[in-house]
Amino acid sequence: AQTVTQSQPEMSVQEAETVTLSCTYDTSENNYYLFWYKQPPSRQMILVIRQEAYKQQNATENRFSVNFQKAAKSFSLKISDSQLGDTAMYFCAFMKPAISGGSNYKLTFGKGTLLTVNP
Amino acid sequence: SAVISQKPSRDICQRGTSLTIQCQVDSQVTMMFWYRQQPGQSLTLIATANQGSEATYESGFVIDKFPISRPNLTFSTLTVSNMSPEDSSIYLCSVAPSTPGQGRTYEQYFGPGTRLTVT
Numbered sequence: 001a002q003t004v005t006q007s008q009p010e011m012s013v014q015e016a017e018t019v020t021l022s023c024t025y026d027t028s029e030n031n032y033y034l035f036w037y038k039q040p041p042s043r044q045m046i047l048v049i050r051q052e053a054y055k056q057q058n059a060t061e062n063r064f065s066v067n068f069q070k071a072a073k074s075f076s077l078k079i080s081d082s083q084l085g086d087t088a089m090y091f092c093a094f095m096k097p098a099i100s101g102g103s104n105y106k107l108t109f110g111k112g113t114l115l116t117v118n119p
Numbered sequence: 120s121a122v123i124s125q126k127p128s129r130d131i132c133q134r135g136t137s138l139t140i141q142c143q144v145d146s147q148v149t150m151m152f153w154y155r156q157q158p159g160q161s162l163t164l165i166a167t168a169n170q171g172s173e174a175t176y177e178s179g180f181v182i183d184k185f186p187i188s189r190p191n192l193t194f195s196t197l198t199v200s201n202m203s204p205e206d207s208s209i210y211l212c213s214v215a216p217s218t219p220g221q222g223r224t225y226e227q228y229f230g231p232g233t234r235l236t237v238t
Contacts, residue, residue, distance in 0.1 A: 033225060043209060045162075045229035091161060097225055105150060105215065106177070107227060109161040 002027045002094050006110035013082045014118050020067075021077045021113045023092030029053075033095045034068065034075045035107070040088040048090070051075065082117045089114050121146050121214050123230035131236045132202055139198045140233045142212035147192035150215040152227065153185070157208045165210075168195040202237045209234050 003026045013019035025034070036048040051059045051068050059066050063083075067076045079086055092110040122145040132138050142151065151168040166174040166187055174187035189195040199206050213227040 035226070037229075043232050043234070045211065045213075045232075047226060047228060050226060095225065095227075105167070105225065106152070106164040107162070107213075109163075111161045 002029075002032075002096065002108045004092050004094050004108050004110035006090075006092055006113050008113045009111070010114045010116070012116040012118055013079075015082055015084060017082055018078060018080045019082055019115065021079075021090050021092075021115065023075045023077070023110055025073050025075065025092075025094050027073070027094065027096065029096050031097070033097065034066075035093040035095070036064070036066070036075075036077045037091045037093060037109075038086075038088045039091065039112075040085075045091075049077065079115075084117050084119060087115060087117045121148060121216055121228050123212065123214060123228060125212060125230040125233050127233060128231065129234040129236075131238060134203050134237055136202055137198055137200045138202065138235060139196050140210055140212075140235075142195045142197070142230055144193045144214050146216070148214040148216050149192075151189060151195045152213045152215070153187060153195070153197045154211045154213060154229075155208045156211060156232070162211065165197070168197075168212075199235065202235075204237045207235060207237045 005024045032053045034051045038046045038048050049061045049064050063080045065078045089112045091112045093107045095107050124143045126141045153165040154162040156162045164177050165180045166176040168174050168187050168189040170189045186198045209232045211232045213229045215227050
C-alpha cells in the first residue's frame with residue numbers, strides 16, 4: 001500500500017517570502033501521479049498542482065512549483081511571494097492509476113501541513 | 120474544472136438516525152468518489168460511486184453503513200446510516216472528469232463538503 005508522509009504539521013511564513021512544504025511517499029509503482037491540494041478555512045479542497053511521475057520536468061503553476069525527486073520519493077511544494085490568501089492546510093496526495101476503474105484511482109493523502117502567512 | 124455542489128452543507132443529527140448527502144456536478148463525469156475527513160484529520164476514501172452498479176468500498180467501510188447511489192453521470196448520494204458520534208466528520212464528494220486508460224493526467228475535483236455533527 002502507498003503511504004504519504006508530511007513531516008511538518010505546521011509552518012509559518014512572512015508575506016512576500018518563499019516557503020517550502022515537504023512530502024515523501026512510499027510506493028513500488030513506477031507510474032503514478034502526485035498532487036498538492038489546498039484546504040482553506042472554508043474547507044473547500046482546491047487542486048494546486050500536479051506532477052506525472054514519468055515527467056522529469058518539475059510542474060509549475062504561477063507562484064507554486066514542485067521539486068520532484070523520483071529516486072528519493074520526494075515531492076515538495078514551493079510557494080513564492082506568499083500571500084495572506086495562501087493560509088490554509090496543504091495536503092500532498094498520491095494516486096496510482098489503473099486501466100480499470102475502482103479504488104485503484106483513489107487518492108492517498110498525507111496528514112497535511114497547516115501553513116500560516118503572516119502580514 | 121467541474122462545478123460540484125453538495126447538499127446539505129452542514130447538519131446536526133441525533134444518534135441512530137440517517138442522513139443522505141447529495142452531490143451534483145454540472146457536467147458528466149466518469150468517476151465520482153466519497154471521502155471522509157474526521158476532525159483535524161486528513162481525507163480517507165470511503166468508496167467509488169459507479170454509475171449503474173454497486174459502489175466499490177474501501178477497507179473498513181461497508182454498504183450497510185454507507186449506502187451509495189449513482190443513478191447517472193452527474194449525481195450521487197451517500198447515506199450515513201444509524202449514526203453515532205464517531206460519524207461526526209466532513210464528507211466530501213470528488214469527481215474525475217478524465218477518462219481512465221487514455222494515458223492522460225487524472226485529476227480529482229472536490230465539492231465543498233458536508234459537515235456532519237452527531238449528538
